[in-house]
Amino acid sequence: MNKIDTHCLLCAQLLKDPISWTTLLTKRFQPTICEKCSARFENSQSATALYQYNNAMKEYLHQYKFLQDVALAKVFRQELYDRFKHEKATIIPIPMHPLKQKERSFSHMEELLKAANIPYSQLLEKTTTETQSAKNREERMQVAPLFCLKEGAYVENKEYLLFDDIKTTGTTLQHATEILVNAGAKSVQCFTLING
Template sequence: MKDYLHQYKFLQDVALAKVFRQELQDQFKHEKSPIIPIPMHPLKQKERTFSHMEELLKAAKIPYIQLLEKTTAETQSSKNREERLQTASLFQLLPSVTVAYKEYVLFDDIQTTGTTLRHATEILLQAGAKNVRSFTLING
């Protein structure tokens, strides 16, 4: 998985988005709650040329919405466990966005300490969501 993520995310091998197409279709085929891919900071997305989380969902033909934007270009992978746990909020709601549903599903590639998902969940709950679940490809 480490090699896959490196090839996909950092070597920009977008064709690899199709690798998990069937698994994602199976996971989300009965999902009624809106799916929110964890966003990249705009500078990182420009650098990589694509949003790796959105491309996974597109390859699987799974609808999603984006309510969040990342507030820092710093990556969690560059931090140790203690630094990750002490990180200030990583996200904010997109301008002019309203949380219109009671439940959402966050989608991310890897969960290590859970900091990214925790921060995204907190923003959505503060904005009025009643429940936020998550799904990750890898639990590290």
């Protein structure tokens, strides 16, 4: 089969990957970054995260979230697909406040799941525009509730998996978990792209 020339989304180096029958017939995405860039990301030792936070991940998050490079949602699509393809629980990405999402123009958590072809439901709404990254550990632990259920959301007796980009203190995931549990969720697990 022919080769398709593409470039690494992080360093722009030319990627040459043959399109094979294996790629076409199995759920394997074409690579979007080169081996050198891929090697810069450190795998997490935690069962609840894919990667550890390091300089490569810091650069990635800055480019993806704050410089609004939505194409970077594809960087980890194979890893996310492999993690979630057999997931039985309903996946809920941690939402952004509507004003923040309008400002950024996309939901970075939803785009990660879309790029990996992973179904999800959005049952939560963010209640504040404040970001947790600007707060220290003590301030994060003392914040008012960060989420509420979306109008009309029904969660009783169902299993859920919350998905966020990074876990530092766990406050964001704890707040979201409490909302779902108090609404009658059967169980709530958490998974993140990055362990901070």
